[in-house]
Amino acid sequence: MPVLLFRQLRPKQWTKNLLVFAALIFSFPNVNTEMLIRSVVAFFLFSFVSGCVYILNDFVDREADRQHPKKRYRPMASGALNPYVALVFGAILLVCSLALATYLEPRFGLVLFVYFVMNVAYSFRLKHVVIVDVMIIALGFVFRALGGGLVIEVPVTPWFFICTLLLALFLAISKRRHELILLENNMGSHRKVLDKYSKDLLNQLNSIVTTATIMSYGLFTFTSGRTQYLMATIPFVIYGIFRYLYLIHIEDKGGSPEEVLLKDKHILFTVILYALSVIIILKYFS
Known part of the structure:
Protein backbone atom coordinates (compact mmCIF):
# COMPACT_ATOMS: atom_id res chain seq x y z
CA MET A 1 0.00 0.00 0.00
CA VAL A 130 -10.01 23.98 -25.92
CA ILE A 131 -6.97 26.30 -25.50
CA VAL A 132 -7.96 27.07 -21.90
CA ASP A 133 -6.72 23.58 -20.99
CA VAL A 134 -3.13 24.27 -22.12
CA MET A 135 -3.18 27.72 -20.54
CA ILE A 136 -4.11 26.23 -17.16
CA ILE A 137 -1.20 23.80 -17.43
CA ALA A 138 1.11 26.72 -18.23
CA LEU A 139 -0.20 28.78 -15.30
CA GLY A 140 0.75 25.91 -13.02
CA PHE A 141 4.40 26.54 -13.91
CA VAL A 142 3.98 30.26 -13.27
CA PHE A 143 2.64 29.48 -9.79
CA ARG A 144 5.71 27.33 -9.14
CA ALA A 145 8.02 30.19 -10.11
CA LEU A 146 6.01 32.67 -8.02
CA GLY A 147 5.96 30.36 -5.02
CA GLY A 148 9.72 29.84 -5.24
CA GLY A 149 10.23 33.59 -5.07
CA LEU A 150 7.78 34.20 -2.25
CA VAL A 151 9.15 31.49 0.03
CA ILE A 152 12.65 33.03 -0.03
CA GLU A 153 11.25 36.59 -0.11
CA VAL A 154 12.85 37.81 -3.32
CA PRO A 155 11.07 39.74 -6.10
CA VAL A 156 10.47 38.05 -9.44
CA THR A 157 10.57 40.29 -12.52
CA PRO A 158 7.67 40.47 -15.01
CA TRP A 159 9.96 39.26 -17.79
CA PHE A 160 10.71 36.14 -15.78
CA PHE A 161 6.98 35.44 -15.50
CA ILE A 162 6.47 35.96 -19.23
CA CYS A 163 9.34 33.62 -20.12
CA THR A 164 8.04 30.98 -17.71
CA LEU A 165 4.51 31.24 -19.09
CA LEU A 166 5.61 30.98 -22.72
CA LEU A 167 7.96 28.06 -22.10
CA ALA A 168 5.23 26.26 -20.14
CA LEU A 169 2.77 26.85 -22.99
CA PHE A 170 5.31 25.29 -25.35
CA LEU A 171 5.49 22.16 -23.18
CA ALA A 172 1.69 21.99 -22.75
CA ILE A 173 1.00 22.35 -26.48
CA SER A 174 3.65 19.73 -27.25
CA LYS A 175 1.98 17.37 -24.78
CA ARG A 176 -1.40 17.80 -26.52
CA ARG A 177 0.22 17.20 -29.90
CA HIS A 178 1.77 13.97 -28.69
CA GLU A 179 -1.57 12.80 -27.27
CA LEU A 180 -3.34 13.69 -30.51
CA ILE A 181 -0.94 11.59 -32.57
CA LEU A 182 -0.88 8.72 -30.08
CA LEU A 183 -4.65 8.49 -29.83
CA GLU A 184 -5.67 9.71 -33.28
CA ASN A 185 -7.65 6.54 -33.90
CA ASN A 186 -9.56 6.69 -30.62
CA MET A 187 -8.88 10.14 -29.18
CA GLY A 188 -12.40 11.10 -28.10
CA SER A 189 -12.75 8.16 -25.74
CA HIS A 190 -9.80 9.28 -23.65
CA ARG A 191 -9.58 13.12 -23.69
CA LYS A 192 -12.57 14.90 -25.18
CA VAL A 193 -10.74 18.13 -25.85
CA LEU A 194 -8.51 16.37 -28.41
CA ASP A 195 -11.50 16.29 -30.77
CA LYS A 196 -11.23 20.09 -30.99
CA TYR A 197 -7.54 20.17 -31.88
CA SER A 198 -5.69 19.37 -35.06
CA LYS A 199 -2.01 18.71 -35.64
CA ASP A 200 -1.75 21.77 -37.89
CA LEU A 201 -3.28 24.02 -35.26
CA LEU A 202 -0.96 22.76 -32.54
CA ASN A 203 2.05 23.14 -34.84
CA GLN A 204 1.04 26.75 -35.53
CA LEU A 205 0.56 27.49 -31.83
CA ASN A 206 3.97 26.03 -31.07
CA SER A 207 5.58 28.18 -33.76
CA ILE A 208 4.13 31.31 -32.18
CA VAL A 209 5.07 30.32 -28.64
CA THR A 210 8.64 29.23 -29.42
CA THR A 211 9.36 32.47 -31.26
CA ALA A 212 7.91 34.54 -28.43
CA THR A 213 9.85 32.52 -25.83
CA ILE A 214 13.25 33.12 -27.42
CA MET A 215 12.55 36.82 -27.96
CA SER A 216 11.23 37.28 -24.43
CA TYR A 217 14.19 35.51 -22.85
CA GLY A 218 16.59 37.60 -24.91
CA LEU A 219 14.90 40.78 -23.65
CA PHE A 220 14.90 39.39 -20.10
CA THR A 221 18.69 39.00 -20.10
CA PHE A 222 19.10 42.69 -21.00
CA THR A 223 16.33 44.19 -18.84
CA SER A 224 16.31 42.02 -15.71
CA GLY A 225 18.29 44.58 -13.76
CA ARG A 226 21.21 42.16 -13.40
CA THR A 227 24.29 41.83 -15.57
CA GLN A 228 23.99 41.84 -19.36
CA TYR A 229 26.41 38.90 -19.41
CA LEU A 230 23.28 36.77 -18.94
CA MET A 231 22.94 37.06 -22.70
CA ALA A 232 25.61 34.33 -22.85
CA THR A 233 22.92 31.86 -21.72
CA ILE A 234 20.70 32.57 -24.73
CA PRO A 235 22.30 29.79 -26.86
CA PHE A 236 21.37 27.21 -24.20
CA VAL A 237 17.72 28.31 -24.36
CA ILE A 238 17.68 28.22 -28.16
CA TYR A 239 19.32 24.80 -28.32
CA GLY A 240 17.02 23.38 -25.65
CA ILE A 241 13.93 24.52 -27.55
CA PHE A 242 15.29 23.30 -30.88
CA ARG A 243 16.18 19.94 -29.37
CA TYR A 244 12.69 19.58 -27.91
CA LEU A 245 11.16 20.44 -31.31
CA TYR A 246 13.35 17.75 -32.86
CA LEU A 247 12.09 15.19 -30.33
CA ILE A 248 8.49 16.25 -31.01
CA HIS A 249 8.56 16.20 -34.80
CA ILE A 250 11.14 13.52 -35.58
CA GLU A 251 10.93 11.06 -32.68
CA ASP A 252 7.25 11.68 -31.76
CA LYS A 253 8.07 12.42 -28.12
CA GLY A 254 6.89 15.23 -25.87
CA GLY A 255 3.91 13.59 -24.18
CA SER A 256 5.75 13.63 -20.87
CA PRO A 257 8.20 16.55 -20.41
CA GLU A 258 9.59 15.09 -17.18
CA GLU A 259 10.55 11.87 -18.99
CA VAL A 260 12.19 13.83 -21.78
CA LEU A 261 14.24 15.74 -19.20
CA LEU A 262 15.42 12.57 -17.49
CA LYS A 263 15.93 10.35 -20.54
CA ASP A 264 17.25 12.71 -23.22
CA LYS A 265 20.89 13.44 -22.38
CA HIS A 266 21.01 16.48 -24.66
CA ILE A 267 18.13 18.19 -22.85
CA LEU A 268 19.43 17.19 -19.42
CA PHE A 269 22.97 18.47 -20.05
CA THR A 270 21.61 21.68 -21.55
CA VAL A 271 19.52 22.38 -18.43
CA ILE A 272 22.47 21.63 -16.14
CA LEU A 273 24.87 23.80 -18.16
CA TYR A 274 22.30 26.59 -18.27
CA ALA A 275 21.84 26.59 -14.49
CA LEU A 276 25.60 26.50 -13.87
CA SER A 277 26.15 29.33 -16.34
CA VAL A 278 23.58 31.54 -14.63
CA ILE A 279 25.14 30.90 -11.22
CA ILE A 280 28.69 31.60 -12.44
CA ILE A 281 27.67 34.76 -14.30
CA LEU A 282 25.72 36.18 -11.38
CA LYS A 283 28.47 35.30 -8.91
CA TYR A 284 31.51 36.56 -10.82
CA PHE A 285 30.26 39.00 -13.47
CA SER A 286 27.43 40.93 -11.80
Whole structure:
Protein backbone atom coordinates (compact mmCIF):
# COMPACT_ATOMS: atom_id res chain seq x y z
CA MET A 1 0.00 0.00 0.00
CA PRO A 2 2.69 2.61 0.85
CA VAL A 3 4.45 1.85 -2.43
CA LEU A 4 1.24 2.24 -4.41
CA LEU A 5 0.41 5.52 -2.65
CA PHE A 6 3.89 6.84 -3.38
CA ARG A 7 3.56 5.82 -7.03
CA GLN A 8 0.20 7.57 -7.12
CA LEU A 9 1.95 10.83 -6.26
CA ARG A 10 3.86 10.41 -9.55
CA PRO A 11 7.37 11.19 -8.24
CA LYS A 12 8.73 11.05 -11.80
CA GLN A 13 6.77 14.22 -12.53
CA TRP A 14 8.24 16.09 -9.59
CA THR A 15 10.92 17.41 -11.93
CA LYS A 16 8.35 20.03 -12.98
CA ASN A 17 8.56 21.47 -9.47
CA LEU A 18 12.28 22.15 -9.84
CA LEU A 19 11.10 25.49 -11.19
CA VAL A 20 10.72 26.68 -7.58
CA PHE A 21 14.54 26.87 -7.50
CA ALA A 22 14.61 29.37 -10.37
CA ALA A 23 14.25 32.36 -8.05
CA LEU A 24 17.01 30.94 -5.85
CA ILE A 25 19.38 30.53 -8.82
CA PHE A 26 18.77 34.07 -10.02
CA SER A 27 19.39 35.35 -6.46
CA PHE A 28 23.09 34.49 -6.57
CA PRO A 29 25.39 35.59 -5.00
CA ASN A 30 23.01 36.57 -2.19
CA VAL A 31 21.91 33.00 -1.41
CA ASN A 32 22.23 31.73 2.16
CA THR A 33 21.52 28.43 3.91
CA GLU A 34 18.05 29.46 5.08
CA MET A 35 16.99 30.37 1.55
CA LEU A 36 18.26 27.01 0.30
CA ILE A 37 16.36 25.09 2.98
CA ARG A 38 13.18 27.05 2.31
CA SER A 39 13.44 26.33 -1.42
CA VAL A 40 13.93 22.61 -0.80
CA VAL A 41 10.87 22.55 1.49
CA ALA A 42 8.89 24.50 -1.12
CA PHE A 43 9.89 21.94 -3.75
CA PHE A 44 8.52 19.06 -1.69
CA LEU A 45 5.35 20.97 -0.74
CA PHE A 46 4.61 21.66 -4.40
CA SER A 47 5.37 18.01 -5.13
CA PHE A 48 2.97 16.81 -2.45
CA VAL A 49 0.18 19.20 -3.50
CA SER A 50 0.78 18.26 -7.14
CA GLY A 51 0.51 14.65 -6.02
CA CYS A 52 -2.86 15.40 -4.43
CA VAL A 53 -4.01 16.89 -7.74
CA TYR A 54 -2.80 13.74 -9.53
CA ILE A 55 -4.78 11.61 -7.08
CA LEU A 56 -7.95 13.58 -7.78
CA ASN A 57 -7.31 13.64 -11.52
CA ASP A 58 -6.65 9.89 -11.67
CA PHE A 59 -9.74 9.26 -9.56
CA VAL A 60 -11.90 11.21 -12.02
CA ASP A 61 -10.22 9.79 -15.14
CA ARG A 62 -9.68 6.20 -14.00
CA GLU A 63 -12.20 4.79 -16.50
CA ALA A 64 -10.79 6.77 -19.42
CA ASP A 65 -7.19 6.00 -18.40
CA ARG A 66 -7.90 2.29 -18.77
CA GLN A 67 -8.17 2.87 -22.53
CA HIS A 68 -4.80 4.66 -22.71
CA PRO A 69 -1.80 2.51 -23.75
CA LYS A 70 0.36 3.88 -20.90
CA LYS A 71 -1.97 5.39 -18.30
CA ARG A 72 -3.86 2.13 -17.85
CA TYR A 73 -0.96 0.92 -15.68
CA ARG A 74 -1.44 3.67 -13.08
CA PRO A 75 -2.39 2.33 -9.61
CA MET A 76 -6.07 3.36 -9.70
CA ALA A 77 -6.64 2.69 -13.38
CA SER A 78 -5.13 -0.78 -13.10
CA GLY A 79 -7.23 -1.61 -10.04
CA ALA A 80 -4.20 -2.19 -7.79
CA LEU A 81 -5.07 0.76 -5.52
CA ASN A 82 -8.47 1.40 -3.96
CA PRO A 83 -9.54 4.85 -5.29
CA TYR A 84 -11.17 5.91 -2.01
CA VAL A 85 -8.12 5.01 0.06
CA ALA A 86 -6.09 7.21 -2.27
CA LEU A 87 -8.57 10.08 -1.81
CA VAL A 88 -8.34 9.96 1.99
CA PHE A 89 -4.55 9.85 1.83
CA GLY A 90 -4.56 12.82 -0.55
CA ALA A 91 -6.84 14.86 1.70
CA ILE A 92 -4.59 14.37 4.74
CA LEU A 93 -1.45 15.16 2.74
CA LEU A 94 -3.06 18.29 1.27
CA VAL A 95 -4.08 19.73 4.66
CA CYS A 96 -0.63 19.12 6.15
CA SER A 97 1.15 20.62 3.12
CA LEU A 98 -0.97 23.77 3.06
CA ALA A 99 -0.56 24.24 6.81
CA LEU A 100 3.24 24.03 6.59
CA ALA A 101 3.32 26.33 3.55
CA THR A 102 1.26 28.96 5.38
CA TYR A 103 3.55 28.68 8.40
CA LEU A 104 6.61 29.30 6.22
CA GLU A 105 5.11 32.26 4.37
CA PRO A 106 1.37 33.10 4.31
CA ARG A 107 1.52 34.31 0.70
CA PHE A 108 3.24 31.09 -0.32
CA GLY A 109 0.46 29.13 1.38
CA LEU A 110 -2.10 31.17 -0.57
CA VAL A 111 -0.31 30.50 -3.86
CA LEU A 112 -0.22 26.79 -3.10
CA PHE A 113 -3.93 26.80 -2.25
CA VAL A 114 -4.89 28.68 -5.42
CA TYR A 115 -2.70 26.31 -7.42
CA PHE A 116 -4.61 23.35 -6.01
CA VAL A 117 -8.03 24.93 -6.61
CA MET A 118 -7.08 25.85 -10.18
CA ASN A 119 -6.02 22.28 -10.88
CA VAL A 120 -9.20 20.89 -9.33
CA ALA A 121 -11.17 23.11 -11.69
CA TYR A 122 -8.99 21.78 -14.49
CA SER A 123 -9.66 18.16 -13.53
CA PHE A 124 -13.43 18.58 -13.41
CA ARG A 125 -14.14 21.07 -16.17
CA LEU A 126 -11.38 23.21 -17.69
CA LYS A 127 -9.44 20.32 -19.22
CA HIS A 128 -12.34 19.94 -21.66
CA VAL A 129 -12.18 23.58 -22.83
CA VAL A 130 -10.01 23.98 -25.92
CA ILE A 131 -6.97 26.30 -25.50
CA VAL A 132 -7.96 27.07 -21.90
CA ASP A 133 -6.72 23.58 -20.99
CA VAL A 134 -3.13 24.27 -22.12
CA MET A 135 -3.18 27.72 -20.54
CA ILE A 136 -4.11 26.23 -17.16
CA ILE A 137 -1.20 23.80 -17.43
CA ALA A 138 1.11 26.72 -18.23
CA LEU A 139 -0.20 28.78 -15.30
CA GLY A 140 0.75 25.91 -13.02
CA PHE A 141 4.40 26.54 -13.91
CA VAL A 142 3.98 30.26 -13.27
CA PHE A 143 2.64 29.48 -9.79
CA ARG A 144 5.71 27.33 -9.14
CA ALA A 145 8.02 30.19 -10.11
CA LEU A 146 6.01 32.67 -8.02
CA GLY A 147 5.96 30.36 -5.02
CA GLY A 148 9.72 29.84 -5.24
CA GLY A 149 10.23 33.59 -5.07
CA LEU A 150 7.78 34.20 -2.25
CA VAL A 151 9.15 31.49 0.03
CA ILE A 152 12.65 33.03 -0.03
CA GLU A 153 11.25 36.59 -0.11
CA VAL A 154 12.85 37.81 -3.32
CA PRO A 155 11.07 39.74 -6.10
CA VAL A 156 10.47 38.05 -9.44
CA THR A 157 10.57 40.29 -12.52
CA PRO A 158 7.67 40.47 -15.01
CA TRP A 159 9.96 39.26 -17.79
CA PHE A 160 10.71 36.14 -15.78
CA PHE A 161 6.98 35.44 -15.50
CA ILE A 162 6.47 35.96 -19.23
CA CYS A 163 9.34 33.62 -20.12
CA THR A 164 8.04 30.98 -17.71
CA LEU A 165 4.51 31.24 -19.09
CA LEU A 166 5.61 30.98 -22.72
CA LEU A 167 7.96 28.06 -22.10
CA ALA A 168 5.23 26.26 -20.14
CA LEU A 169 2.77 26.85 -22.99
CA PHE A 170 5.31 25.29 -25.35
CA LEU A 171 5.49 22.16 -23.18
CA ALA A 172 1.69 21.99 -22.75
CA ILE A 173 1.00 22.35 -26.48
CA SER A 174 3.65 19.73 -27.25
CA LYS A 175 1.98 17.37 -24.78
CA ARG A 176 -1.40 17.80 -26.52
CA ARG A 177 0.22 17.20 -29.90
CA HIS A 178 1.77 13.97 -28.69
CA GLU A 179 -1.57 12.80 -27.27
CA LEU A 180 -3.34 13.69 -30.51
CA ILE A 181 -0.94 11.59 -32.57
CA LEU A 182 -0.88 8.72 -30.08
CA LEU A 183 -4.65 8.49 -29.83
CA GLU A 184 -5.67 9.71 -33.28
CA ASN A 185 -7.65 6.54 -33.90
CA ASN A 186 -9.56 6.69 -30.62
CA MET A 187 -8.88 10.14 -29.18
CA GLY A 188 -12.40 11.10 -28.10
CA SER A 189 -12.75 8.16 -25.74
CA HIS A 190 -9.80 9.28 -23.65
CA ARG A 191 -9.58 13.12 -23.69
CA LYS A 192 -12.57 14.90 -25.18
CA VAL A 193 -10.74 18.13 -25.85
CA LEU A 194 -8.51 16.37 -28.41
CA ASP A 195 -11.50 16.29 -30.77
CA LYS A 196 -11.23 20.09 -30.99
CA TYR A 197 -7.54 20.17 -31.88
CA SER A 198 -5.69 19.37 -35.06
CA LYS A 199 -2.01 18.71 -35.64
CA ASP A 200 -1.75 21.77 -37.89
CA LEU A 201 -3.28 24.02 -35.26
CA LEU A 202 -0.96 22.76 -32.54
CA ASN A 203 2.05 23.14 -34.84
CA GLN A 204 1.04 26.75 -35.53
CA LEU A 205 0.56 27.49 -31.83
CA ASN A 206 3.97 26.03 -31.07
CA SER A 207 5.58 28.18 -33.76
CA ILE A 208 4.13 31.31 -32.18
CA VAL A 209 5.07 30.32 -28.64
CA THR A 210 8.64 29.23 -29.42
CA THR A 211 9.36 32.47 -31.26
CA ALA A 212 7.91 34.54 -28.43
CA THR A 213 9.85 32.52 -25.83
CA ILE A 214 13.25 33.12 -27.42
CA MET A 215 12.55 36.82 -27.96
CA SER A 216 11.23 37.28 -24.43
CA TYR A 217 14.19 35.51 -22.85
CA GLY A 218 16.59 37.60 -24.91
CA LEU A 219 14.90 40.78 -23.65
CA PHE A 220 14.90 39.39 -20.10
CA THR A 221 18.69 39.00 -20.10
CA PHE A 222 19.10 42.69 -21.00
CA THR A 223 16.33 44.19 -18.84
CA SER A 224 16.31 42.02 -15.71
CA GLY A 225 18.29 44.58 -13.76
CA ARG A 226 21.21 42.16 -13.40
CA THR A 227 24.29 41.83 -15.57
CA GLN A 228 23.99 41.84 -19.36
CA TYR A 229 26.41 38.90 -19.41
CA LEU A 230 23.28 36.77 -18.94
CA MET A 231 22.94 37.06 -22.70
CA ALA A 232 25.61 34.33 -22.85
CA THR A 233 22.92 31.86 -21.72
CA ILE A 234 20.70 32.57 -24.73
CA PRO A 235 22.30 29.79 -26.86
CA PHE A 236 21.37 27.21 -24.20
CA VAL A 237 17.72 28.31 -24.36
CA ILE A 238 17.68 28.22 -28.16
CA TYR A 239 19.32 24.80 -28.32
CA GLY A 240 17.02 23.38 -25.65
CA ILE A 241 13.93 24.52 -27.55
CA PHE A 242 15.29 23.30 -30.88
CA ARG A 243 16.18 19.94 -29.37
CA TYR A 244 12.69 19.58 -27.91
CA LEU A 245 11.16 20.44 -31.31
CA TYR A 246 13.35 17.75 -32.86
CA LEU A 247 12.09 15.19 -30.33
CA ILE A 248 8.49 16.25 -31.01
CA HIS A 249 8.56 16.20 -34.80
CA ILE A 250 11.14 13.52 -35.58
CA GLU A 251 10.93 11.06 -32.68
CA ASP A 252 7.25 11.68 -31.76
CA LYS A 253 8.07 12.42 -28.12
CA GLY A 254 6.89 15.23 -25.87
CA GLY A 255 3.91 13.59 -24.18
CA SER A 256 5.75 13.63 -20.87
CA PRO A 257 8.20 16.55 -20.41
CA GLU A 258 9.59 15.09 -17.18
CA GLU A 259 10.55 11.87 -18.99
CA VAL A 260 12.19 13.83 -21.78
CA LEU A 261 14.24 15.74 -19.20
CA LEU A 262 15.42 12.57 -17.49
CA LYS A 263 15.93 10.35 -20.54
CA ASP A 264 17.25 12.71 -23.22
CA LYS A 265 20.89 13.44 -22.38
CA HIS A 266 21.01 16.48 -24.66
CA ILE A 267 18.13 18.19 -22.85
CA LEU A 268 19.43 17.19 -19.42
CA PHE A 269 22.97 18.47 -20.05
CA THR A 270 21.61 21.68 -21.55
CA VAL A 271 19.52 22.38 -18.43
CA ILE A 272 22.47 21.63 -16.14
CA LEU A 273 24.87 23.80 -18.16
CA TYR A 274 22.30 26.59 -18.27
CA ALA A 275 21.84 26.59 -14.49
CA LEU A 276 25.60 26.50 -13.87
CA SER A 277 26.15 29.33 -16.34
CA VAL A 278 23.58 31.54 -14.63
CA ILE A 279 25.14 30.90 -11.22
CA ILE A 280 28.69 31.60 -12.44
CA ILE A 281 27.67 34.76 -14.30
CA LEU A 282 25.72 36.18 -11.38
CA LYS A 283 28.47 35.30 -8.91
CA TYR A 284 31.51 36.56 -10.82
CA PHE A 285 30.26 39.00 -13.47
CA SER A 286 27.43 40.93 -11.80
